[in-house]
Amino acid sequence: MTTPTTITVCDTCKLEGWDAASGATDGARLADLIEAAAAGADGVSVRRHSCLMGCAGACNVALQAPGKMAYTLGRFEPSEAAAEGIVAYAADHAARETGVVPYREWPAAVKGHFVTRHPPLD
Numbered sequence: 314m315t316t317p318t319t320i321t322v323c324d325t326c327k328l329e330g331w332d333a334a335s336g337a338t339d340g341a342r343l344a345d346l347i348e349a350a351a352a353g354a355d356g357v358s359v360r361r362h363s364c365l366m367g368c369a370g371a372c373n374v375a376l377q378a379p380g381k382m383a384y385t386l387g388r389f390e391p392s393e394a395a396a397e398g399i400v401a402y403a404a405d406h407a408a409r410e411t412g413v414v415p416y417r418e419w420p421a422a423v424k425g426h427f428v429t430r431h432p433p434l435d
């Protein structure tokens with residue numbers, strides 16, 4: 314049985330050189346793509362939050378589920394490949410009792426993007 318994993322997407326992240334006239338932040342674009350990729354994904358939900366305090370490493374997301382290892386990932390471009398990799402990783406996280414997914418099973422799109430991990434509270 315899986316415990317659902319929540320992806321929290323920073324919707325105010327801006328990559329270097331972000332154009333204020335573009336109409337949306339890079340984080341909001343990534344959030345749109347992650348929400349689309351997660352539609353129908355088993356055990357994955359998505360929410361937005363303004364600033365995860367990792368602004369210099371935009372774009373940032375966090376993955377959390379009760380009783381499991383939590384992760385922050387960053388340095389993403391707002392692309393379909395990134396969104397699909399984040400959602401695939403979240404689905405793997407949901408399917409694992411501890412939330413720990415072996416490196417060999419990580420989607421290529423998330424490799425090199427891990428920033429922090431946080432063990433669950435006792």
Ligand code: FES
Nearest residue numbers: 323326365367368
């Ligand atoms: S604006 Fe995204 S982490 Fe601060």
